Amino acid sequence: MASSEPAPVDTPVTLSEYTNRVTLKTVFERNDGGMGFAGRRIVIGGWVKSSREIRKDPEPAPEDVGTKDVSCVEVLQSRIPLIRSIMKVFGGGDFRVREKLDSAVQKLPQPSVSFLQLSDGSCVQSLQVVVDSELGRPCQVMPTGTCILAEGILQPVSLKGKHVIELKADKVLHLGTVDQNKYPLTRKRLPLELLRDCCHFRTRTTTVASVMRIRSALTQATHSFFQDNEFLFVQVPVITSTVFEECSKKFLVSTVLPKDGSSTDGISLEAIKASINEKSKQIEELRRSGSNKEAVVAAIQDLKKTTELVSKLEAKGKPKSGTSLEEDKFDLCQDFFSSQMYLTVSGRLHLESQACALGNVYTYGPRFRAEKSESKKSLIEMWMFETEIAFSALEDAVQCAEDLLKFVCKYVLEKSAEDVNFLSKRVDKTIVENLQFMTSGSLEKISYTEAVEILKQVTEKKFESNIEWGVPLSDEHTSYLVDEIYKRPVIIYNHPKEAKPFYVRLNDDAKTVAAFDLLLPKVGTLVRGSQSEERLNILSSRIEELGLSKQQYEWYLDLRRHGAVKSSGFSLMLDSLVLFATGLSDIRDVVPFPISPAKPSA
CATH class of the missing domain: 1.10.287 (Helix Hairpins)
Structure with a gap:
C-alpha cells in the first residue's frame, strides 16, 4: 500500500449538486484517468460491485502490557494446557484472570484492509476504495450491493488494476449493509432474462446501467431536437374517451x-x-x-x-x-366517469388540436395496448414522442423523422461514447457501426405496393401469413424486407386505407392513404406517421364507413369546420430506439419496469 499521501494539488473538483459528493464520472472523464485529482480530499458514494480483503501483518504486543510480573512458569502454564492442568490439581495459584485475558487476546480479529470496487451509476467505471478494518468490518463493507458513503484522499493505486487512482478512506459516513443470503445480484454476469425477476435491483448491473444512461441520453436528445427546431412541448390526456379503430384491445378505466x-x-x-x-x-x-x-x-x-x-x-x-x-x-x-374511458393508445388527435393553434408541437408520455403478445419488440406500456406539424404534408413529416433519427444517433455517439463502447463489447459489436450509418447513410423508401411485389417474389423463405395487397404487413414481412433484402432502415409509405386509422388523408387513388412506417434492422417499426385528413366531407365519410360513433368525434370534426389546416406528424417509440442503440434483442431489457400480464410491474 502507499506509504504516504500525495501532496494536495490545486485541480478543482466539481461537486454533485445537492449532495456534497463527487461523482465517479467527474473523476474518470479526465484524460489522465483522474490522476490530476491526486491528493484531493473528497466524498464518494456508491454500491460495492466486487471486493477483496488483504490481511495486515500482526503487530508485536508491547512488552510492558500485562507481562511485568509474569514468570517463566506462568508463561508455560498459559501456553501448555497439560502443565496448566497439573498446576491446578496441586493448587498452584489463580490463573483464571490470566486465562481469560490470554483467550481474549487470542480471539481479537486480525487487522485487514478491504479493497472495494465502488460504482455510483454515473459511468461504466468503478473506483477502488480502500477501507481499513478499523473503519468498517470486512463482513459489513465487502458484500456485493453494500452502499457506502466514504470520505478520504485520492491517491495513486496501491494495488495494480484497471485504474490509476483510488480513494484511501479515513471516514465512513454511511453504511447500508446487505443480507448476502437474500440479495439477488451476488452471482456474476446474470443473464438478462433472470434479471427481469428483480427489476428493482437490476440497474445496479453494469450492462443495465449503461442501457438506462443511453435511454436518458436519447430522451434528452429528442427533446433537444424539437426544442432547437421551435416545437412547443405540450401535454395530452393519458385517460381518454377517444377510441382508435385500428386498436380494438384497450384498457378500460373504471x-x-x-x-x-x-x-x-x-x-x-x-x-x-x-x-x-x-x-x-x-x-x-x-x-x-x-x-x-x-x-x-x-x-x-x-x-x-x-x-x-x-x-x-x-x-x-x-x-x-x-x-x-x-x-x-x-x-x-x-362509475367515476359518466362514459367509458380508456388508457390512450395515441395522442395524435389531441396533439392536432394544439397544432391548430400553436403551430409545431410535440409531446412525450406512455401509451397503452392491451395485447397479450410474446413479441420481443413490443410492450403493453410504450413510451412515445409524438409530433404534429402545422401547414405540412406527408413528405415534411418523413423528412422530420429522418432528421430526428440522425440527430439522436449522433448525440448518443458523442455524449454516451463510454456506454456505447461498453455495450458493443458486451452485447453487439455492430452498435457503433449502426449508429454511425444512421448519422450519414440514406434510408430506403418504397411504397406499400412495391413492398408487396418484392415479397411475393421471395422464394427462399416461406412466410407464415400470405402476402396480399390490402392486408397489413406482418412483423415477419417487414423484418425480411429490412434485415434480408435491404439490410438498412426502410420507409414504407402509401399504405392501404384499411390498414391505417380513419383520420389519415385519403390519396387520389381512393385506395391508399398518406401514411408511412420507418423500420430499423433487428428492431422493426420505430416510427409511424401520417398526414391528417383536412377535408370535412371525406373525414365524415371515413367515420361512417368504419361504423364509428360520429358523436364521439364531433370535437375532432370541429377542427375541420373552423379554420382547418393541413398537418402531418408521427409517433416515435422510444423503447424501440433504445433497443436499436444498445443492440439488445428483447425490448423488456431496455425499460426500467416492464409490464406484462404474467409479471406486473413493481
Whole structure:
C-alpha cells in the first residue's frame, strides 16, 4: 500500500449538486484517468460491485502490557494446557484472570484492509476504495450491493488494476449493509432474462446501467431536437374517451367491479374458451403424471367455474345497441366517469388540436395496448414522442423523422461514447457501426405496393401469413424486407386505407392513404406517421364507413369546420430506439419496469 499521501494539488473538483459528493464520472472523464485529482480530499458514494480483503501483518504486543510480573512458569502454564492442568490439581495459584485475558487476546480479529470496487451509476467505471478494518468490518463493507458513503484522499493505486487512482478512506459516513443470503445480484454476469425477476435491483448491473444512461441520453436528445427546431412541448390526456379503430384491445378505466362480480380479465369469450382448452389439457397432464388427488380435484373445480362463466356470458347474448360488452358488464351509473374511458393508445388527435393553434408541437408520455403478445419488440406500456406539424404534408413529416433519427444517433455517439463502447463489447459489436450509418447513410423508401411485389417474389423463405395487397404487413414481412433484402432502415409509405386509422388523408387513388412506417434492422417499426385528413366531407365519410360513433368525434370534426389546416406528424417509440442503440434483442431489457400480464410491474 502507499506509504504516504500525495501532496494536495490545486485541480478543482466539481461537486454533485445537492449532495456534497463527487461523482465517479467527474473523476474518470479526465484524460489522465483522474490522476490530476491526486491528493484531493473528497466524498464518494456508491454500491460495492466486487471486493477483496488483504490481511495486515500482526503487530508485536508491547512488552510492558500485562507481562511485568509474569514468570517463566506462568508463561508455560498459559501456553501448555497439560502443565496448566497439573498446576491446578496441586493448587498452584489463580490463573483464571490470566486465562481469560490470554483467550481474549487470542480471539481479537486480525487487522485487514478491504479493497472495494465502488460504482455510483454515473459511468461504466468503478473506483477502488480502500477501507481499513478499523473503519468498517470486512463482513459489513465487502458484500456485493453494500452502499457506502466514504470520505478520504485520492491517491495513486496501491494495488495494480484497471485504474490509476483510488480513494484511501479515513471516514465512513454511511453504511447500508446487505443480507448476502437474500440479495439477488451476488452471482456474476446474470443473464438478462433472470434479471427481469428483480427489476428493482437490476440497474445496479453494469450492462443495465449503461442501457438506462443511453435511454436518458436519447430522451434528452429528442427533446433537444424539437426544442432547437421551435416545437412547443405540450401535454395530452393519458385517460381518454377517444377510441382508435385500428386498436380494438384497450384498457378500460373504471372504479367499479363487473355486475356479475367476475374479474375484468378475460371479457372476450374467445379468450375464455381458449383458457378452457388449456385447463382441460392441464387436467389430463396431472392425471398422466400421477399427481395427488387434491391437485386434480382443484383443477377440475377451476375448469368448472370457467365453464360456468362462459355460460353466463353466452346467456347474456350480444350487448345492447350502442354499448360494448364492457359497458354491459359494468354499472356505469356508479362509475367515476359518466362514459367509458380508456388508457390512450395515441395522442395524435389531441396533439392536432394544439397544432391548430400553436403551430409545431410535440409531446412525450406512455401509451397503452392491451395485447397479450410474446413479441420481443413490443410492450403493453410504450413510451412515445409524438409530433404534429402545422401547414405540412406527408413528405415534411418523413423528412422530420429522418432528421430526428440522425440527430439522436449522433448525440448518443458523442455524449454516451463510454456506454456505447461498453455495450458493443458486451452485447453487439455492430452498435457503433449502426449508429454511425444512421448519422450519414440514406434510408430506403418504397411504397406499400412495391413492398408487396418484392415479397411475393421471395422464394427462399416461406412466410407464415400470405402476402396480399390490402392486408397489413406482418412483423415477419417487414423484418425480411429490412434485415434480408435491404439490410438498412426502410420507409414504407402509401399504405392501404384499411390498414391505417380513419383520420389519415385519403390519396387520389381512393385506395391508399398518406401514411408511412420507418423500420430499423433487428428492431422493426420505430416510427409511424401520417398526414391528417383536412377535408370535412371525406373525414365524415371515413367515420361512417368504419361504423364509428360520429358523436364521439364531433370535437375532432370541429377542427375541420373552423379554420382547418393541413398537418402531418408521427409517433416515435422510444423503447424501440433504445433497443436499436444498445443492440439488445428483447425490448423488456431496455425499460426500467416492464409490464406484462404474467409479471406486473413493481
